[in-house]
Amino acid sequence: MANGALALVLHAHLPYVRSSLPGSLEEDWFFQALIECYLPLLEILETAHQDPVSRPKITIGLSPTLLSLLNDPELKRRFPDWLNDRLRLIPQAPESLRDAADHLAETIERHQRSWIGCNGDLISRFVLLHKQGIVDLLTCGATHGYLPLLRQNPEAIRGQLRTAVREHQRLLGERPLGIWLPECAYYEGLDYWMRDAGLRYAVLDGHGLLHARPRPRYGVYAPICSRNGVAFFGRDSDATLPVWSAKDGYPGDPQYREFHRDLGWDLPLESLQPLGLNEPRPLGLKLHRVTDHSFPLDRKEPYTPAMAADRAQQHAQNYLRGRRLQLERLNQAMDAKPLLVAPFDAELFGHWWFEGPMFLGELFRQGPEEGVKFTRLRDVLANAKQLQLCDPSPSSWGQGGFHNYWLNDTNAWIVPEWERAADAMVRRSSRGVGRESDLNLLKQAARELLLSQSSDWSFILRAGTTTELARDRVKRHLGRFWTLMKAIDGEALQDDWLKEVMTDDPLFPLIQPLDWAKIQT
Incomplete structure (x- = not known):
């Protein structure tokens, strides 16, 4: 019998970067997130669902601004041309980077086929995963407004939340029950407006629960319920640090792809001008590996896909074993099944950390063998007998847990x-x-x-x-x-x-x- 469960929670969000000008920097942000994060994430989840051994369960927040971009017909029309422009540039990479270049071209072409196969309708694919019980889809603030700084006008809070719920229902077909609060930021009384919008649960940073009143009996290892009837889950730092930290965690491994070295900086200007660019800039074409953090970008070594894939498999096993041992220890100390909540920005997986989606796929593949059960936040609440009544503490997941970054x-x-x-x-x-x-x-x-x-x-x-x-x-x-x-x-x-x-x-x-x-x- 499982000693508890692990709830992976991803927050998929981009600001509303729609631009009327093809080739803009804002458009690049969205298209790079499509090819590096959202398409790979869907591929991993759909593949895991077809695997008779895997037991994929995950919670994903899709912000209303991101949904608006995903639903935009003009952006859908432009994306294939954007991909083809990059596919035309990849062969211009130096011969020393040929293996990495071929791998990148194959990856883009695979996701290009996936895009064509669904006619660019990624939203329907997320909805299907939700209906299949694999994904629990959350909303966010309408435009990711930092709610504690808008509280001077409660109507502004209501506008952010009600608009978000309405847009989620319009595009996904049902009202959301959960929300990823923008920046996981909470203030006293926000739960009243969450309930007003029909929202019933959210994730907070750890101190949002640890400093709740009264102090939760199980700390961050079980959800609490506020006096306004909203449930809150707390982030577990042990379950997030190995994945989150580029310095001390997995993404900084020397074999993984280097984020900051981009072919767009290296190609001659005449190669970029057909794209309408008059100066170098990142194009999402990365062909080097991390190598060593102390090395300058011009000393980074070529990316080796097979070595990175092996490392992702090893890191997934290491992560799962760590969570299994953590759950075993907690199970001995608690009279309830412990829950580990691991929230991340979705863009970490694929955009910032290229091998991140591969790592997720390995988690789902290896999870049953390693004895780690995955769950969704809504499933936790559906099976919970009774939650402790606590008032969450004001908090965010920003630096120091306060509001000062914003x-x-x-x-x-x-x-x-x-x-x-x-x-x-x-x-x-x-x-x-x-x-x-x-x-x-x-x-x-x-x-x-x-x-x-x-x-x-x-x-x-x-x-x-x-x-x-x-x-x-x-x-x-x-x-x-x-x-x-x-x-x-x-x-x-x-x-x-x-x-x-x-x-x-x-x-x-x-x-x-x-x-x-x-x-x-």
């Missing part, structure tokens, strides 16, 4: 802008509008407000990467919001401006401005 001297300027816009949205939504044309303007204003609230832009500003892009995105969405609000009050719009905005940001067709109406207390 509120600091690089990005704090955004918060009062959010509050000012949310105040205006609440006032206008509470008053209502008199014409259908104004209602359409208000709906678009709600979209722009939501898009400005994405935590991704705050994260990028703090990380110091593509900061100009992040700053421009926030200002663009807020600028559009205020222009739309003025138009409702009678100010004329420039010719074709509204058409351009609605073409750029057409997501959430069922959005309801009443979600932002003033809450009566």
